[in-house]
Amino acid sequence: MNYLKNKTVYTFFILLLSLAVQSCAQDQPTTININKDWKFKIVDESKVDVKELFTANFDDKDWQNVQLPHTANIEPLVVNNQWQGICWYRKTITISKEDANKKVFFELEAAMNFSKIWVNGKLVSEHHGGYLPVALDLSNYIKAGENSIAIRLDNTDNEITGPKPLKRLDFNMYGGLYRNAKLTVKEKVHISNAVLANKVAGGGIFITYPKVSKSSSLVKIKTNVANDSKEEQYITVVQSILKNGEVIKEYSSQKIKVAANTSADNVAQLNLVNPDLWSPDSPNLYVLETKIQVNDKTVDSQKTKFGIRVFEFKENQLYVNGEKTFLRGVNRHQEYPFIGYALSDNAQYRDAKKIKEAGFNYIRLSHYPQSPAFLDACDELGLVVIDAIMGWQYYNDTDAFREYCYRSASELIRRDRNRPSVLAWEVSLNETKMPIPFMEKLNEIVHAEYPGDNVYSCGWMDDVYDIYLQARQHRILHPYEVKKQTILCVRIWRLGVLL
Numbered sequence: 034m035n036y037l038k039n040k041t042v043y044t045f046f047i048l049l050l051s052l053a054v055q056s057c058a059q060d061q062p063t064t065i066n067i068n069k070d071w072k073f074k075i076v077d078e079s080k081v082d083v084k085e086l087f088t089a090n091f092d093d094k095d096w097q098n099v100q101l102p103h104t105a106n107i108e109p110l111v112v113n114n115q116w117q118g119i120c121w122y123r124k125t126i127t128i129s130k131e132d133a134n135k136k137v138f139f140e141l142e143a144a145m146n147f148s149k150i151w152v153n154g155k156l157v158s159e160h161h162g163g164y165l166p167v168a169l170d171l172s173n174y175i176k177a178g179e180n181s182i183a184i185r186l187d188n189t190d191n192e193i194t195g196p197k198p199l200k201r202l203d204f205n206m207y208g209g210l211y212r213n214a215k216l217t218v219k220e221k222v223h224i225s226n227a228v229l230a231n232k233v234a235g236g237g238i239f240i241t242y243p244k245v246s247k248s249s250s251l252v253k254i255k256t257n258v259a260n261d262s263k264e265e266q267y268i269t270v271v272q273s274i275l276k277n278g279e280v281i282k283e284y285s286s287q288k289i290k291v292a293a294n295t296s297a298d299n300v301a302q303l304n305l306v307n308p309d310l311w312s313p314d315s316p317n318l319y320v321l322e323t324k325i326q327v328n329d330k331t332v333d334s335q336k337t338k339f340g341i342r343v344f345e346f347k348e349n350q351l352y353v354n355g356e357k358t359f360l361r362g363v364n365r366h367q368e369y370p371f372i373g374y375a376l377s378d379n380a381q382y383r384d385a386k387k388i389k390e391a392g393f394n395y396i397r398l399s400h401y402p403q404s405p406a407f408l409d410a411c412d413e414l415g416l417v418v419i420d421a422i423m424g425w426q427y428y429n430d431t432d433a434f435r436e437y438c439y440r441s442a443s444e445l446i447r448r449d450r451n452r453p454s455v456l457a458w459e460v461s462l463n464e465t466k467m468p469i470p471f472m473e474k475l476n477e478i479v480h481a482e483y484p485g486d487n488v489y490s491c492g493w494m495d496d497v498y499d500i501y502l503q504a505r506q507h508r509i510l511h512p513y514e515v516k517k518q519t520i521l522c523v524r525i526w527r528l529g530v531l532l
Contacts, residue, residue: 062333064217072096072123086121087151087183093123104375105208115205122184122210133177136219141167142212151183161193161437164402164423165444168228193433196425207373212404220332221262227447230257233481238337240451245343250308254301258325260291270299271324310354311340311453313394316415340453343487362395367403378406385410400424400463402445411454418454424462442475446482457500461492472497
């Protein structure tokens with residue numbers, strides 16, 4: 034009898050635990066990696082009916098089975114004639130009946146270079162640029178059950194995105210879905226996506242540091258909460274700062290009213306006593322856990338790594354957290370033998386680790402936005418970063434090109450603004466003569482998207498930008514007096530080594 038009684042109690046306990054785990058799981062957003070089980074084909078569109086390729090019932094069984102990150106073409110070790118053309122990807126995703134009534138977000142970390150995306154046969158996106166995320170709200174396009182995603186990629190020369198034509202380009206722009214893909218399901222009330230929200234200095238979670246010192250630092254957290262339901266909601270924003278897995282600071286807001294189909298910001302300012310500051314020698318990181326509650330139930334949560342630091346220039350010398358710091362660095366391109374841009378996250382980390390172990394503490398990401406995984410490694414290892422938009426010896430005097438550059442600058446900052454490693458934003462077209470109004474607009478975007486002191490734009494021309502990235506070869510071959518209003522920063526060496 035005791036055995037049966039104990040077994041009954043044990044079974045009841047397991048049932049309660051299971052229900053509790055399920056309840057907690059339902060309270061949290063679901064993000065899944067969807068890198069596996071894609072179909073791929075390089076397509077000569079002159080020989081097929083393109084309209085069939087994006088239909089939901091298209092038979093792709095003869096296409097190649099691939100997983101991401103994926104390169105459109107395996108190149109030889111020495112690339113003298115990189116492949117350019119049109120390729121297609123297709124994937125089926127299954128959505129539960131419950132999730133079909135929620136918010137469903139789809140994100141490609143990168144898609145080279147001009148992409149068109151169909152969901153269940155409907156065109157939902159046309160996107161220029163192969164280095165920044167393609168983020169989509171699919172809530173109005175998906176259904177319960179199986180859903181088809183079809184993606185057309187074109188990495189041929191493009192007048193809107195540049196750079197100069199590949200036959201004259203001295204680096205490669207390999208095709209494919211060469212970074213990660215993910216699908217996120219959230220409740221109608223949720224933390225917004227910083228890119229999709231499209232708010233200057235807003236959207237998502239934005240962490241800044243009004244005061245930085247070893248004795249006491251202020252961490253300012255701006256959180257944008259979207260209410261996509263049909264009714265107003267009263268929300269509570271809960272912030273927890275963790276160090277080595279332990280909560281060291283907590284905050285809970287008053288109830289905030291968010292009208293239907295709108296969003297609201299909550300700003301919290303937390304003081305940390307004797308904080309561990311981030312620097313190249315001591316890359317200390319904290320974790321911010323943000324929870325959104327409705328009626329005391331957590332409907333969304335998000336974790337954000339951050340590091341407390343301040344970069345300052347005094348008489349053209351760099352000070353990190355008040356200490357003079359000398360930077361020794363390299364430029365880094367993201368390509369790799371045979372697979373082009375399609376590096377795994379582990380390979381991204383490996384590159385950063387080898388750079389750090391070689392004695393460097395500074396990287397200019399030349400000259401386009403690079404993988405979040407590589408930037409994660411820079412944050413963790415203590416590598417100061419110059420974060421750049423795409424640009425190389427090409428300027429097109431059209432509104433479409435300028436708007437593409439402006440959008441790239443905004444989205445780069447929204448993607449990477451919480452990273453302690455980023456010293457400056459290179460919103461410049463590298464080695465390209467640019468009109469002053471164009472540079473002024475890009476500089477304005479930096480300071481609008483990241484307001485406050487000790488925020489820097491940079492570029493290769495000594496006009497407008499806060500930091501002048503003078504190339505070493507230019508300084509030697511074409512010496513001249515640099516304008517006094519700019520900060521002189523000799524560009525880091527370009528190393529032709531295989532990491």
